[in-house]
Amino acid sequence: MKDSLIEKIKHADSFTDDEKKALIQRLEVASKSGLIYEAKEEAIEKKLASKKPDLKEIKKRKVGTTGIAHRLIEGDNLHGLTCLKNKNESFDIIYIDPPYNTGNKDFKYNDHYVDLDDDYRHSKWISFMAKRLEIAHQLLKNDGAIFISIDDAEHARLKLLCDEIFGSQNFVANLVRKNKSGSGHDSKQIAVEYDYVLCYAKQIENLTFSKEDAGAENDPKYKHKDEHIKHRGKFYLRDLDYKGSYSPSLDYAITAPDGTEMWSGGALGKPNTWRWGKEKFQWGIENDYIVFKKQKDKWKVYIKQYQFVDNKNKKRQRLIPHRALIEFSNSTGSSELKNILNQDIFSYPKPTALIEFVLDLFAHKKSLHLLDFFAGSGTSLHATMLKNKADGGQRQCTLITNNENKICEEVTYQRGKKVIEGYKNKNGKSIKGLENNILQYYIASFKA
Structure with missing residues (x-):
């Protein structure tokens, strides 16, 4: 987008050379800030354009025999989302916890980590998110909503991007989540103990959230x-x-x-x-x-x-109405994951209570389908199964995550498998499985 605008400015007869130079400088600043972003083609996009994306089930990894069917899709989430779009699937809720783009090796673009000193760090992140959110918008049901966890690094830009894709009129709330406490004593200025969850409706006139007891x-x-x-x-x-x-x-x-x-x-x-x-x-x-x-x-x-x-x-x-100030600690998410897998292998997993809160906003529906295409440690699936156990619901969950560092195989899948089949926690106590569930394992592939 930026490059094509620069070319138009260079060849425009209506500007003087000085005006052209000033406009190009302003475009450079805007693109570095992420207000104008490049829609550069990723390697996966080239494959998606030339081949037919498909989902291939790995039947030997299926967990459970009866109950509510959930899916785990291994692969690039743009690939997985394209497969779901091509199958005309739709979802009541989308929850995602994308990379926060802090510059601390938490975000890759075109197979390279984006560093803090990268001039186009914000532009690359917005470009990456835009492609995925555009498909997410198509997959969301007319009475559904999307929830996106984010922190200060990209919050403002994400809000603008979501206003563009989902429509500013469909903005529901900016939930402020207290995610930790008693920390940040070494902060130079102010200890930040919160992040956000942005919520947008597909069509706000069709969205109905539950309310909470006034106590x-x-x-x-x-x-x-x-x-x-x-x-x-x-x-x-x-x-x-x-x-x-x-x-x-x-x-x-x-x-x-x-x-x-x-x-x-x-x-x-x-x-x-x-x-x-x-x-x-x-x-x-x-x-x-x-x-x-x-x-x-x-x-x-x-x-x-x-x-x-x-x-x-x-x-x-x-x-x-539910309050926009919420409190769900990341330390709880870490404890939950460690209790299941008996090791610290994932940074800042979200607690199941956060996802259950999101599901509770749709309390009048017990057969919702939730999509999480930044599935990470698999919190969304775990929370969905816990919620179903609590109220007898029939909610389904579809997860998409890549297998970098074997996260899909060794974290997301293993967590879902153990929660369904049962496991021993870090103290050696046997935890009964949530047996009324099935987990199917797919790989995002291409048709021959």
Whole structure:
């Protein structure tokens, strides 16, 4: 993209030589920052363009005989994604944990590590991600969502890229995850103990997330009791007086216990009203939802707001949207992996609880299909199987990862195999397998 723009500028008659030079300099800066990125052809793209990508099952590596079928695909994730696209597959959830591009040998482009001092470090990373996210967008169902773990190194650029591919109107949230604590004491400035999970919908009007219990049972503001506690729970007092959009039907006189007349705000007319209309207020009196209190010769009237019923005396669970501040420690992920494989062989694996949280956002669906094409240690599969065990769900998981340093064979596959078949943890305790699962092993290949 940058090179073609430079050529156009060089041959444009509408610019002076100085203007051309200034524009080219600005393009160079923009491309180094990743705001303009090169869509250079990777070696795998050449093969994908000349051959037919395919998935070949390695049947001898199949784990389990009955239950929910999951897949592990060994190969470059661009290759694996292309295979899934060609098969017209679709997914409810995509979760990925791509390389953060910190410059510490965590990201390869065209088979070479991208160093911190590489002028085009950001441009290369964005180019790499763009190709994969474009296919991910096609694979996502219309009511689905994608979740991408990232840190400060590429967060801003990834947000811009996702706005372009998924549409800024489909941005859902930037979840801030506390990923560690008690560390960073040697930080020169500020100890950073968090990263992010960017979430985008395929079509936000079709996305419906669950809500979480507001925790009314333990909320200290519900501190009063009355004879209705068994059915209604405790309550707090809420002022019936209200200042908002004015309505004549909410502006009427209330008779206090001593027979005096009360008006909202102490006077008839705007802007004051009551929260409830006359009929609703009379219902509140008859059903013990109203409390009068006298303060310095003036009466105040309150509504009893109960824990477990609404203002129609019907049972309810108080629900609120999930919070964007979450806490799932990487140390937990490391402990989980070490417990299964009995060795430290993977840096910063995500904890299963993070993926279970993502799955819980779709709690109304227990037959979701999750795709993770930066599968790494296999946390997504493990979490999916744990969630199914907990609630009897039928969720499926498809993983894609390369086999560099035998990560697919010796980490991702071995973890899934042990979790299904059972294993002994690092303390020698036998852990029962999650037997109602099947893991099929595929290699991203090419048709002959």
